[in-house]
Amino acid sequence: MPDLAATRFAFEDFVKGETIEFHTVTVTADDIIDFAADWDPQPMHLDEEAGRATPLGGLAASGWHMICLIMRGMCEGFLLDSTSQGSPGVDEVNWLKPLRPGDTLTMRYTVLDKRMSRSRPHIGLVHFLFEAINQRGETVATIRNPIMFARREAAEAAR
Amino acid sequence: MPDLAATRFAFEDFVKGETIEFHTVTVTADDIIDFAADWDPQPMHLDEEAGRATPLGGLAASGWHMICLIMRGMCEGFLLDSTSQGSPGVDEVNWLKPLRPGDTLTMRYTVLDKRMSRSRPHIGLVHFLFEAINQRGETVATIRNPIMFARREAAEAAR
Numbered sequence: 546m547p548d549l550a551a552t553r554f555a556f557e558d559f560v561k562g563e564t565i566e567f568h569t570v571t572v573t574a575d576d577i578i579d580f581a582a583d584w585d586p587q588p589m590h591l592d593e594e595a596g597r598a599t600p601l602g603g604l605a606a607s608g609w610h611m612i613c614l615i616m617r618g619m620c621e622g623f624l625l626d627s628t629s630q631g632s633p634g635v636d637e638v639n640w641l642k643p644l645r646p647g648d649t650l651t652m653r654y655t656v657l658d659k660r661m662s663r664s665r666p667h668i669g670l671v672h673f674l675f676e677a678i679n680q681r682g683e684t685v686a687t688i689r690n691p692i693m694f695a696r697r698e699a700a701e702a703a704r
Numbered sequence: 705m706p707d708l709a710a711t712r713f714a715f716e717d718f719v720k721g722e723t724i725e726f727h728t729v730t731v732t733a734d735d736i737i738d739f740a741a742d743w744d745p746q747p748m749h750l751d752e753e754a755g756r757a758t759p760l761g762g763l764a765a766s767g768w769h770m771i772c773l774i775m776r777g778m779c780e781g782f783l784l785d786s787t788s789q790g791s792p793g794v795d796e797v798n799w800l801k802p803l804r805p806g807d808t809l810t811m812r813y814t815v816l817d818k819r820m821s822r823s824r825p826h827i828g829l830v831h832f833l834f835e836a837i838n839q840r841g842e843t844v845a846t847i848r849n850p851i852m853f854a855r856r857e858a859a860e861a862a863r
Contacts, residue, residue: 583772583776584772584775585776586784587779587784599790607775609771612771617745625746631746631748634798637794637795638849639793690797
């Protein structure tokens, strides 16, 4: 079992109202096509010409590719160094702008709310808004979802 | 441009209230670990022993793996043979049960609602509930989200 007390981010370390940048990634045409071939093989995610005939206007990433990029960014940015216990689900996903080859996404979270679990007192829920913003300052995708974190005191008591 | 009028599923073909099974897939431990390594490298999605120390109780798929499986199932089940124009986002995702090695998911959709677009009269929005159900009859994950489809008449008029 990982030493939860030694991790950097426990429930107590998230501050309501705070906004933190946690990751940046640049996406290539091959990245877009590879993800689509695996998980969302619709023509506009596989081919520039096919994309032009759709509202996306050209080759653009699957919406789920954006979400997976945010998920991996979360892991690298803070989650793998945290007391995370997973998430029960997602309140909302918005796809606001296309993600195109060469785009760079900067990811940030805002802590919307946090509260202790009623049924499991060693765990708290942190409600996040995650935003991915491109190099033109446009918000490309957002997710609102809660993540469960063990309390640092609980992790220390279990040592 | 694909011949939209020749596709099987246009806006008109979705019936409010109807529930349709559209895909089945069985997941291996390697599938779970491969997805996690790409997109969600948290220990409980990579390793049986690490998973035992978490609420998942053993190796279990990333929640986003479940959603990507549903997305690919949608593509194979009906979306690639449709007038789909993509989706603006997701109203809700729920992860209800772990997805473990050897589990078989059956996917179905229910049409919750449908309406014409106000701004683009050749397009309609279909609001779906997607459910993935395991071999024990347990609902593992659900997504509620709208998908935009071109109307068949509009597609035929454009021929």
